[in-house]
Amino acid sequence: MKPPVATLIHSGGPPAPEAKIVISAKRLSVWYGSSLALREVTLDIPCNRITSLIGPSGCGKSTLLRCFNRMNDLIPGARMEGTLEFDGEDLTSPGVDAVALRRRIGMVFQKPNPFPKSIYQNVAWGARINGYKGEMDELVERSLRRAALWDEVKSKLNKSGLDLSGGQQQRLCIARTLAVEPEVILMDEPCSALDPISTARVEDLMEDLKKDYTIVIVTHNMQQARRTSDMTACLMLDDAAKDGHRTGIVVEFSTTARMFTNPQDPRTEAYITGRIG
């Protein structure tokens, strides 16, 4: 009844052909202990594009995102199977240097989490621990400018990062990520704690960052996925197994334009039109 996963993946056609593939997942499954959270995800993240992950709560979007920078390592019992290729390396293999990987694949969290340090230190710390040799003041300014925060904080760089508003804090977190010059930026619902104006600023920022970075964003906001992203992957919970446990799967992966105008999978269509999820 259900078509096999492989055909679903390509139902949207190949992702924008001119783009290089940065991260490539093939039949990637993720377990938390003995429960399967994600089953056989096959997905290519194109370079200098924004890829959004959408789907109902609990379907494994954050789980998938955390695979990309091995943040799941922090969760006891979490493990991956299949292949996840980044820069010629299989991230599922235990020999991967996760610490070095995380500098190259940065992450912005759902809840703004600046360090309880000065704004300057918030940006400088990541660069310093990664052995940044250049001029630090210049890097801090450049990162804050890039995150569209410089003008608001340039006069109070020594104030605590916690004294900023939520939207400013989130841009500070983005600046902090940019300061270590990653290749990919993962964003897990970065705007869910922000008002529409702050959200718009972050979205503008993403559009600007796209020139130099590859962005993967998880969002519950269909409009946001539609506005910002080039590619969209829709995840769903599969039909309940015998024991009632439900596993996340990718039901459709295609260009955003196609996903929102002509979804191939009935579940995707139901989700994006608001009938389920």
Add this chain to the structure above:
Amino acid sequence: MSTPATSSMYEPKRLGRRLAGPIFGALCLFATLIGVVVLAVLLGSVFALVTRYATSENWSSWLANVGGLSSYLGNLLSRLQSSDPESAGFRAGVFGSLWLLGMVTLFSIPVGVGAAVYLEEYAPAGRLKQLIQINIANLAGVPSIVYGILGLAFFVRAFGWEKVALGPTLWAGSLTLSLLILPTIVIATREALRTVPNSLRQAAVALGATRWQVIRDHVLPSSIPGILTGTILALSRAIGETAPLLMVEAAGSILRVPRGPGDRYTALPVEIYSYAKQPEAEFQTVAAGGILLLLALLLTMNSIAIVIRNRYGRGPRN
């Protein structure tokens, strides 16, 4: 129709509900007062004991009495032990206790904080960790005299192996007290580490930090107020301990200030104990004066803990 039916379903016990809160509040206030009153009575009786002999009978000259009390305590500080209450003092004990304080600090903080950091930040969840945790919690409840016996057998006598036995020296005393407060320090430090939000660790890890960098730059700085507060309170406990020191032979009859960690020593509470045992009533005054000195030392340490908490207490907000 439906409105009266629904509202009749709710019958708050108005009187009982209104009374329960104030009654509970009064009980809590009473509990607080017990502590405060007992402390006041204790302090008052100690003061009374000291002032009975140390100051003039004329209470109208209150200032003179305060002056008399402080000069009396000053004398106690400058005199060694004596069988004559007129010239008896706590000089050896005060210096012994300060030596102990310094050495216990050096031994117990690195080990205690290190163990707590290992358990909270490194140890994989599992049987072993659970076993260690239960053990530490139990050790915190072991009576101090038991640590005294351990210290005597292990540090002072080394189970009869004389070459390595430390003898009744500051080494043995401070190591015994360090063991005694180690569980408390581990537990306090773990509590402090647990208040550091995981979002902070994740933020640092996601930037490509190693575990050590995260601990050094974020976890420890954020938890240092809690660590220091707990540690200073544990150290205060060590300084007030008498029983284990008696066990490890911090003899009451030491007549000089220790010159180094290998020296024999006595401690303030031990001297208080040996004066209080004397039959002459005058010695009770000396003992009470010693108690005031000890209280002054403890209050100083606790105020340092409070200052630290207030100064660095503005930890992460979320």
